[in-house]
Amino acid sequence: MTTLKEVAKLANVHPSVVSRVLNKDNTLNIKEETRTRINEAINELNYSPNSAARSLKTNQSRMIGMAIPDFNNPVYSSIIHGAEDHAAMEGYHLLVYSMKQKGLGKDFFSKLLKERIDGLLIATSDINNKHILSLNETKKPFVLVNRMIQDVENYVILDDERGGKLATKHLIDLGHRHIAHITGPLYTGTALKRFQGYREMLQEKNIPFEVKYVQESDYTMEGGYQSMEKLLELDSPPTAIFAANVMVAMGAIKAIHDNGFQVPADFSVIGIHDVFFASGLSPSLTTVDMPLYEMGSRAVAQLINAISERKLKFPGETIDGANLIPRESTRSLLDE
Amino acid sequence: MTTLKEVAKLANVHPSVVSRVLNKDNTLNIKEETRTRINEAINELNYSPNSAARSLKTNQSRMIGMAIPDFNNPVYSSIIHGAEDHAAMEGYHLLVYSMKQKGLGKDFFSKLLKERIDGLLIATSDINNKHILSLNETKKPFVLVNRMIQDVENYVILDDERGGKLATKHLIDLGHRHIAHITGPLYTGTALKRFQGYREMLQEKNIPFEVKYVQESDYTMEGGYQSMEKLLELDSPPTAIFAANVMVAMGAIKAIHDNGFQVPADFSVIGIHDVFFASGLSPSLTTVDMPLYEMGSRAVAQLINAISERKLKFPGETIDGANLIPRESTRSLLDE
């Protein structure tokens, strides 16, 4: 392992000069000639700095932690993807931790922040609020991703309300008037806002809101299945279902099929989040694509900014953008 | 940030003693009394060691890198999950890098190995063989996961042949005699072995192997779709399809539906890998579940072992186990 000293020796300068070249330190002056001499030495020896030594000295690791609920959730895959790309772009590395059935002790993250990472992305609700607030003591920044809690401004979220409106609007535009909504857990901000979007769009289009068409569910396939069965039992069932996410949509479709009906012939179904297999489902699923990748990317950008500015707080950010991706699972009632 | 020195001062001992207690160094003797005194001081000051300093001194980071093709692939999600759990268990951290559309320069990983990580998991075919072999120069261990290349023994793979046999056997047991196989890319070991399993099982059951029933594909939905369309054009189409993975299976099912047929009424379909949404598909998909989680876990175990034993080589390992998960997409021809 070649060290900075060896580079210095070969270039015939003092180690400190090499360090300044390495860090593009502009406050000190270095002759162009020596700079190139040093760079040649670096190349010749195939030198790369020891990051442990660097971390020790600068008290920065250029690593970012990220807590997610589950690796097997394509929504988080997209967020991670965006986060990782942006981190790489800025020379940071991402450490991802799944909370799934893991007894990561109470102070796992505060310890991690203390000793190893420069900041933390919290993209999971598995960490309770008190615990999150206690991270303030570490004096290192963290960002809530796709989640908000009281008294914490550092969040990056999506415009879920717009997502809910778009999904509902699509069904209305297709001529549906009896539109059910299978929600996510309503104690989560995302589910609540999608629900709000649904109500607002109904109102905007002068379609009466009917409580019987709303089923609170839990973002799972099983939940979607059960909720759909309840909707099927109604005297006048809906003709279209706005599912809070794709898992719920899949469960609902399964319930529809199991009860002898067809999608979209008998029921139109739309879900939030254009996961990678949405187009592969039979029928392919109409979705509202949310900018998950960008949310991950922006969250990292905000975090890195907070790290380098040594700020622990910044104003929350909402990522705009939600796109309807029409596919086979929704059908128009108008051209009949 | 409290340091080891402060702990030493509070406990009234020399820093070196604290270090020895911290590292459970048994070669040196320490009175039980001082040991508890030190531990009390550690708790009182809420001390945790600076990992940068530790890394600098010991030349180990307790971090493992992992290269995957794509975050959006549930197969790799499971592998990561297993890897991450095992790493956490052993006090290691996992750095995951997706190769997707990222210009990670040729020597990204060798640099990473040099400066930051203790070992590397290669779970992608995006890194070419020469490049992998050049990692040997870093003198740090790496493990191939779900992949083999010549002259590299350090691999952990699955018994894909058994997976192929199980899938084929299931279809045969259901009474099918005209069984097609849509393969993955046959230059990959996994696809080749699944194909071999298919042939062997046919032979074992005295069912003639027919070339027309084999379509080479590429593990994608689109590939599965196209291959299935070719199978549908045959004079005597198969009654069952063994798809090399779930994406291919979804594509095939879509093609079947688009051509006016039903699954499983007209065609039975089975795929490899029991991804999390297989049960949510309509019809739910019969799969062969492979021990992906365990493969990830074992790969990390092997890597950590290599790290601590300072060995660069170890004998390859094949993870046993493959389980049929029967669902709605396959149906018996026998009870007609």
Next chain:
DNA sequence: TATTATAAGGAAAACGTTTTTCTTATATGT
């Protein structure tokens, strides 16, 4: 009692950087 073994812990160097301060030589202004 004299010698040696052992237990318990202290001293200090080292890991590879960064950064503040110091030195020297040359350029600038009057």
Next chain:
DNA sequence: ACATATAAGAAAAACGTTTTCCTTATAATA
């Protein structure tokens, strides 16, 4: 020509550990 400013680089301390080697006191042995 003198004082001063600046450019270019050297010196050295420091970051927080680990680890090898020493020291001292006590216990064991002859």
